[in-house]
Amino acid sequence: MDRSVNLLDLALGLDEPSPLRGKVVLIEDCVETSGSFVLHQMMKRLLSPHSSDSLIFLAFARPFSHYDRVLRKLGCNLATQKTNNRLVFVDMLMMKCSDNESGVAKLFREIQGTVGKLRSVTNSNITVMVDDMSLLEIAATNSNSDHVLDFLHYCHTLTSESNCSVVTLNHEDIYSSMERPAYLLQMVCLADIVIKAEPLASGLANDVHGQLTVVNKGMISSKSGKGSSRNKLQNFQFRIKENGIEYFYPGCSRN
Amino acid sequence: MADSIFRKLRDGGEEGELAPALTIEETVASPFALDVSCYLLANLSSSILAGKSKSEGLVLVTFSRSPSFYLQFLKQKGIFVSSSSKWIRVLDCYTDPLGWIDQPSPGVITEGSSLIKLHKCVSDLKRLFSSIIEAGREMVGDGKTRFSVAIDSVNELLRHSSMPLVSGLLTDLRSHAQVSSLFWSLNTDLHQEKVTNALEYISTMKANLEPFCPSSDGKRNALENLFLVHQDFGKGQFHIRFKLRKGRVRVMSEEYHVDQTGINFSPISSVETIIAATKSLIPKVHFNLQLSEKERVEKEKVVLPFEHQDHGKSTEIYDGRRTLADGKTEATPLSSGELQADVVSSGKGGEIIYFRDSDDEHPDSDEDPDDDLDI
Numbered sequence: 001m002d003r004s005v006n007l008l009d010l011a012l013g014l015d016e017p018s019p020l021r022g023k024v025v026l027i028e029d030c031v032e033t034s035g036s037f038v039l040h041q042m043m044k045r046l047l048s049p050h051s052s053d054s055l056i057f058l059a060f061a062r063p064f065s066h067y068d069r070v071l072r073k074l075g076c077n078l079a080t081q082k083t084n085n086r087l088v089f090v091d092m093l094m095m096k097c098s099d100n101e102s103g104v105a106k107l108f109r110e111i112q113g114t115v116g117k118l119r120s121v122t123n124s125n126i127t128v129m130v131d132d133m134s135l136l137e138i139a140a141t142n143s144n145s146d147h148v149l150d151f152l153h154y155c156h157t158l159t160s161e162s163n164c165s166v167v168t169l170n171h172e173d174i175y176s177s178m179e180r181p182a183y184l185l186q187m188v189c190l191a192d193i194v195i196k197a198e199p200l201a202s203g204l205a206n207d208v209h210g211q212l213t214v215v216n217k218g219m220i221s222s223k224s225g226k227g228s229s230r231n232k233l234q235n236f237q238f239r240i241k242e243n244g245i246e247y248f249y250p251g252c253s254r255n
Numbered sequence: 256m257a258d259s260i261f262r263k264l265r266d267g268g269e270e271g272e273l274a275p276a277l278t279i280e281e282t283v284a285s286p287f288a289l290d291v292s293c294y295l296l297a298n299l300s301s302s303i304l305a306g307k308s309k310s311e312g313l314v315l316v317t318f319s320r321s322p323s324f325y326l327q328f329l330k331q332k333g334i335f336v337s338s339s340s341k342w343i344r345v346l347d348c349y350t351d352p353l354g355w356i357d358q359p360s361p362g363v364i365t366e367g368s369s370l371i372k373l374h375k376c377v378s379d380l381k382r383l384f385s386s387i388i389e390a391g392r393e394m395v396g397d398g399k400t401r402f403s404v405a406i407d408s409v410n411e412l413l414r415h416s417s418m419p420l421v422s423g424l425l426t427d428l429r430s431h432a433q434v435s436s437l438f439w440s441l442n443t444d445l446h447q448e449k450v451t452n453a454l455e456y457i458s459t460m461k462a463n464l465e466p467f468c469p470s471s472d473g474k475r476n477a478l479e480n481l482f483l484v485h486q487d488f489g490k491g492q493f494h495i496r497f498k499l500r501k502g503r504v505r506v507m508s509e510e511y512h513v514d515q516t517g518i519n520f521s522p523i524s525s526v527e528t529i530i531a532a533t534k535s536l537i538p539k540v541h542f543n544l545q546l547s548e549k550e551r552v553e554k555e556k557v558v559l560p561f562e563h564q565d566h567g568k569s570t571e572i573y574d575g576r577r578t579l580a581d582g583k584t585e586a587t588p589l590s591s592g593e594l595q596a597d598v599v600s601s602g603k604g605g606e607i608i609y610f611r612d613s614d615d616e617h618p619d620s621d622e623d624p625d626d627d628l629d630i
Binding site: 105108109112146149150153154157160161182185186188189194196213215217218231233 | 349353411444
């Protein structure tokens, strides 16, 4: 029954019950270092047999079979979770959003409806995961980054009204040009937790695949105690193995 | 000092003057404007309830958090808001700012509908203005009684409307006879400098939050700034600038510290705190970049060649040309910066007169040693 807790779990506060409830998590990655593994790790934690959380997954980047294969190696059977209604997989590759803003609005209303249905049967945490935000902008043709920000704002309202969590993945390097720095910053401002995956300053290495920086902004909390996770920044390195990820501080031996 | 902002907002403006207005500026690396807003909200609410404020009501316009967040916060501070509360009205521009939702979802508070009003069209600023005034008049009537307005963030407003329109809205609010005071917050990293400047022009007070290790180098580095903050970045400096009526400007600063319960202010501690915080910016390498105290003392003690302590006896210097037995040279003893022309020469050979021309140079000094060349 012992779930070992790794550095990422600690940085996110996953050693506490439902720590992400009501929070927006933004994962930023770049071409050199993909942040998808963080999504997979969070999926695994959310759908583990020790929790009763539900997950709504908006897939813009890959089909279901890809995630199924990846999570199976991590010890999680997505097909079973789908049957149990713990996982609602929305395959956006097959769907087509209509033109302009109403496409994004319609997508949000569908998510809100799904959250409502899940909320009527369970009181546990519901997480909405988006892979990834840059493809949302493309999928909803004729939309622009403003519509994506509107969509993110509305997802934020879900965190307060229905006590959900929102986890999104975004590619920092696409938007980091001078014309668009504000778009990235808007997303960072909206998020309560920002996880940045980037390569090591020294370049590629065999045994260290990159570093993660976790900024946990937290909020004024109505829950007493558990005050340690507000305004913390943590940085550690990781190595992607066949069946999991190892996290460790720079220079330390791996656990 | 944060108290002084609260007092100015509480006391409102004089008759015939525009209402005092406060801009709270945060950055991506010091994202605590919400905490400051909540601090002011709690204080204003208490003073309104206690009858100590010039305004008798408060209109809260929410863009970045739900109304229930603020009501919950006030409850934590001992201020209970119910549907029958006559001193506060909330205009909800957070839940459905663009009218995407046809019906309110079950979570939205519908009871006490006069307490919280859903505002669905944030880009129509004229309508927003009338809704705010209407909400205020619902509490205090149409006469001379006044109310305060709190807008939790203008970032969303600026995303949907142009800056002149937003400035226009804020100025209209300031000019309204029944608005006693007004405050809003803004994230300066999200907007161009001209937007920040424009909003500063129309406010009488500006408060900005600065982390202890600022390295603002233009907006493009704002994102990097977030990841460069100190590990525990809930602390920093809180600067307030007051524009006084005659044109003078008064600046005050204090330190802030943010925790689970909100923001706390304290007077600026010694400069060492700031230095200690910035010292962490020195890269961690395996060799020393600075001298320790002991090393510095030892260095002071070293007698440089050609400088002798004045013991009254001559010291032999071997210059490589004669044997040690011959020739004594006594150089003039010097203290730093002072010249003493006391040359004694004895024996064969030359004499060495040494004048120290400058103080000891610090390591890694930027001084160019060739600066004194007269080429």
